[in-house]
Amino acid sequence: MPSLAEKACEYARAERETHLEQLQALLRMPSISTLPEHEADVQRTAQWLADELRELGMENVEIFPTDGHPIVYGEWLGAEGRPTVLIYGHYDVQPADPLDEWDSPPFEPVIRGEDIHARGASDMKGQIAAILRAVDALRAHGDLPVNIKFLLEGEEEVGSPHLGAFIDAHSEMLGCDVVLNCDSGIHAPDTPAITYALRGLAYFEVEVQGPEKDLHSGLFGGAVHNPAQALCELIAGMHDAEGRITLPGFYDSVRELEPDERESLAKLPHSDAEWLEMSGAPALWGETGYTVLERIGARPTLDVNGLVSGFTGTGSKTVLPAKALAKISMRLVPDQDSGEVYGQLCEYMRRNAPESVTWEVREMTHAPAAIMDRRAPAMQVAQKAMEEVFGVPPVFRREGGTIPVVHLLQTKLGVDTVMLGCAMPGDGIHGPNEKHHLPNFFRGIETYIRFLCGLAEQ
């Protein structure tokens, strides 16, 4: 007799056309969270999801307003004695500009080859549609194998500003044994992957001031330290010739990679040449002694995100600027602390800023790194589910980005997250012509089915 997982997967395979239509319906809604003119679209998407959850038999479905965009919640708790899974997703998307670089309108999904193209296809409406369809396929054969709670937010792309307060206010409602975060990806079409570590973030503004006001560069240049030059000198000194970050004590709390992790990362089917082509940069760069995958996943980094000083319009103006500003952020790894990093940046400035300028460091946003135990039971279940669907075991990988909700749920509810989703590095998330690989959209549905069933058997 076929198992529930097998029956549900068979059902899902028979329903692919319908599932595709449902994905397209979701992709047609321009739920851009950062643009006020799309507020009604975001609201409409929340309503659409609440209706879907009710359709799937979820109870206590509610659209919770926040000071920003609403959070959609729904639960089904009929599997007494079984674990409870909190399923996280976000239904908002990034803006679509530059519009003229899209080959088809961003909110009119188009299938070309094996990919569906639309804003949000891979980040992350594809995964939301997949988990909804997985639950549907399981429901088609009776009760769900585990208890389920959906937490779908509309502000991930603007930094989840209201999610922390919402979790605090509803910690009992959100209580669970494990979190399934669908906002994740795999390594390549036939290389499933489980992300077990996310980097943290510490974001700062560094402002350097020279003269009180902008001066005439002819009358004062050469006898006053140009603050844009001084800022460049300070930024240039933040990396040494080995690509290492020079902030005092910056590596003190960095947890070194374990030998078996390095081995495991080295086994990933990664090509430096392909990765370089995807980046569009002329050459690789980075910290000596580490591979590309280690550099972006397991090592802390420092990037200049923005730079502005003086005259930036068309043409020429001979100003000696009064100020220069840099936005600088560090991606953090365990066990770095953003407060410590703030101290290290200030100490660097104290030691290196010349007396010919004054400076200020302002803290912007920060989120700690998150790392999950690859040997935890739920991780084993996820691993098995992926292997059954893809035919090969997933690789474990560290991701360079930061997903604040993972750490929020870990600290506020004390539960660990399993990151499981089928986005791919070349999907162009946040960029033009974002796409999602359809064979893996369908594999994603089956992975979720097997993961939920697997949790019930633990």
Add this chain to the structure above:
Amino acid sequence: MPSLAEKACEYARAERETHLEQLQALLRMPSISTLPEHEADVQRTAQWLADELRELGMENVEIFPTDGHPIVYGEWLGAEGRPTVLIYGHYDVQPADPLDEWDSPPFEPVIRGEDIHARGASDMKGQIAAILRAVDALRAHGDLPVNIKFLLEGEEEVGSPHLGAFIDAHSEMLGCDVVLNCDSGIHAPDTPAITYALRGLAYFEVEVQGPEKDLHSGLFGGAVHNPAQALCELIAGMHDAEGRITLPGFYDSVRELEPDERESLAKLPHSDAEWLEMSGAPALWGETGYTVLERIGARPTLDVNGLVSGFTGTGSKTVLPAKALAKISMRLVPDQDSGEVYGQLCEYMRRNAPESVTWEVREMTHAPAAIMDRRAPAMQVAQKAMEEVFGVPPVFRREGGTIPVVHLLQTKLGVDTVMLGCAMPGDGIHGPNEKHHLPNFFRGIETYIRFLCGLAEQ
């Protein structure tokens, strides 16, 4: 029997009240050349000046239209056998913003203490009013001692874009023996000065490109060279620890200061502390082995005039920018050539830009340095005129700024310029609360009278 100069000076002293009123009338016209909404004001000012020239007995007065703002011309050529002086001035002014930093409205001249406050008071309507009044005082006693041609432009503050073509088209009309450029200044209230050198300018855009498009700093940061960081590294390397510019060959064509020039500059009544306070910077800075006055007047410099990359709005965005742009300009001294400097900058980039980025250097504007022979006869006349009016001999100084017309007239008409005017370093030109020192406005009138008379006696 008093000389013509003495009679004219006496006349000017008696007419001070009227002269002040005429200056105020000129200052009330907001002839801001860069703002289209002030086009009518610029036009009105040109008309006012043309009327003034006719009033002074000038002939062939004409308002020449250009593709920008008009040029006002007028001449009196009745002094047969005597030299012809081309008097240069500009009647346009800089914008007045930031408006809220003015203590009184910028176009309602107010006298406080010994100063008159208004936009353009010192740059350079004060000097235009002074030369007009000087000619008037001479005319009051008969014919002028020399032939005179007025060339008054309305686009100096936007870089004199149409002046070169105008000079080319009217080279015969503008033919002269010497140019008197009134757009100049002195060192301190009782320290007259003659500027004999102006620095040149070479202005560039340097663009550094890393990845093809903006990337997610979490997914790519640490394995791709951040172009904003790369640009900072390149800019930081453009000066060495001694404050010297490192572009290959940059100093090869630099004419070193003659020992007597250094002596003469050292005698200027200059205070580093006062100069620093005027600059508003926390400390002095510059090339080792040179004084402040040498650094800003006689040494070439390199300044970052603008810097922009990535996200510069409010808040934080974790972008790894595709590009970073700097506006970089050098002030040049004799005998540097802006074309050579362009080659040196490109060579610096070739030698120092890493393979992990691509780059481009774009030429913007350029103007060569100008240096006049301090021993030329007209310079001696100017020196004597100043000494007679101020009671002390003027110091000779080099100025850090660039006045393109000086070089234009030198190359196109083959005539040298005498820079003579009474602006002062602390007058706040281009800034809020611009002011002009009234005792020196009146001394300026007498200086011009004595200079014109002196030329006749050569």
